[in-house]
Amino acid sequence: MPDTHSAAPPVTLQSVREAAERIQGRVQHTPTIYSANLSKALGLDIWVKYENQQVTGAFKERGALNRLLQLNAEERKRGVIAASAGNHSQALAQHGAQLGIPTTIVMPRGTPNVKIKQTNARGATVVIEGETFDDAYAHALKLCAERNLVFVHPFDDAGVIAGQGTAALEMLADAPDLDTLLIPIGGGGLISGMAVAAKALKPSIRIIGVEAAMYPSWDARTRGETAKSGGMTIAEGIAVKQVGNLTYAIAQNLIDDVIVLEEEFFERAISLFVNCERTIAEGAGAGGLGALIKHPELFQGRKIGLILSGGNIDTRLLASVLERALVREGRIAVIRFVGDDRPGTLATSSRIIGELGANILQVEHHRMSLSAPAKGVEFDIEIETRDAQHTAEIIDALHDEGFNARCL
Structure with a gap:
């Protein structure tokens, strides 16, 4: 019987560094900048990494491209399939097209139109199926078997996780004094990859996850409970009923805390990014800032790094959020x-x-x-x-x- 306890971890600092070398020049090294305006507004010290400056508007390009570059010639010819609420799909479509790899994406109903249109425009075949990510995921697995495609999981894949971890390498290179990272959690790909890299480089750094109250799957799992998930959250990019088994195994001992956010705080964070930084964030992408708005007292005296993980918000929804902010402020x-x-x-x-x-x-x-x-x-x-x-x-x-x- 093999000794599973001595097996090498699926994602390490070395695999994240190899991913960084692999994707260099194909993905933006986005800036990590001290935000004087956000810091003043919340009475904290805040740095922001602008992943909304990626070509597809989100961090997902890192993991998707790293995974695609690991395919062999026969797999590239067959093509890939994935289930996604939007950003993973755009990333696969963008880099699949550049590499000549056919891409099929299954998206749940309710995915913002902007993400569907952009995924189509980038060359992917889009299939709309199911009410949730999990429904779309099940259909994608069915199509994968029927068409003999390669499944590229949006988060529960070592190559994808390692690619996402490259964001932490850049953050700590650009702002080495950071002692706290706030990272949105959907399936866990981003936080697990970033936590592996950040904790290896700086063991004292605190990793704080942020989940939507409608989909608190990571928080529930750490408590040994089954998450009660569902509903039309504005943070649809992290609306995942079950976190990944691989991501959870990797990061469960690396995450220091998880903050669960109600819808109001995602909205307020989107509005604050617009008003303070003149930049656009989608609901999931603004999760870290939402956690600071909800619990500023937890972060006094810390040097905080936020990853603005995505900016693909539907324009009509953005207009509604900004108007609702005016109502909220009187x-x-x-x-x-x-x-x-x-x-x-x-x-x-x-x-x-x-x-x-x-x-x-x-x-x-x-x-x-x-x-x-x-x-x-x-x-x-x-x-x-x-x-x-x-x-x-x-x-x-x-x-x-x-x-x-x-x-x-």
Whole structure:
């Protein structure tokens, strides 16, 4: 019987370094930069690695390319298949096309249109199947057997993991004083590869994982529980019901903590990246910053490295997130009041709002609302203000003029 305890680990610092040599010149060495704006906003010391500057907008190119370059000639001819919520698919399509390797991608329904279109545009054959990543994964395995393709797992593959680990080599080369890395967790490919490299180079460094509350698979597994996963998270890139067996085996003793994030914190992080750094992050890509927003007290005095792991957010969703941020900050509000259904009522209320420096975005009249008398009308006026205090001043002014105004 073979001695499995003496077997070499599937991913080591050496295999990550070999991956870095293999992909050099084909994948961007993205910058790791100190963010004065984010640091000031949160009262912390924050560096950001901008993986959204990769050609496909995400770190996935590292692992996908490393794995493709390890295929033999016969495997390249047969072609590859994968299941992906988006970024792994674009990475395989991009580098598969450059290497002349046919690529098929199975994506679940609900994958952002931007990722589907970009994957198609990069030359892959896209198949839409299933409601979740796991459904798409099962279908991809079926097609793989039927068509004799090579399956390239998005995270549970040693070549992919080693490729993702090259991000940590770059971060610590560019910012050697970092003592904490916050890394999103979906299936675990990124965090396991980065943890292997970072802990080998700097054993004292803290590795903190970040998961979506709707898909807390790593956190649940460490507790010996079965994760209750499901739902349409904005962090669809890490919406994985089960972390990889290989990734978990590699990183379970390398991760110092896992922070589980509710949807609000992904949204707030996306907005903060736009407003502070003028850069775009998708939900999963903003997870590290979301953890800092939720728990800044845990990171006081630390030198924190965030990996902005992806920027492929649907533009309509981005617009919604930014508008919701204005609502959350009190800079967009809907004021409701019941007034007389006669000329001048709207003009008077509009004058008050305008004189106080707010902008009216839209007005709705509800004549059939039972909250208003038969000769009255319910008004909803959406306004843009400086902040919540400014909104409160406008409501007070409306009250002074006899309007029973309230903020919805």
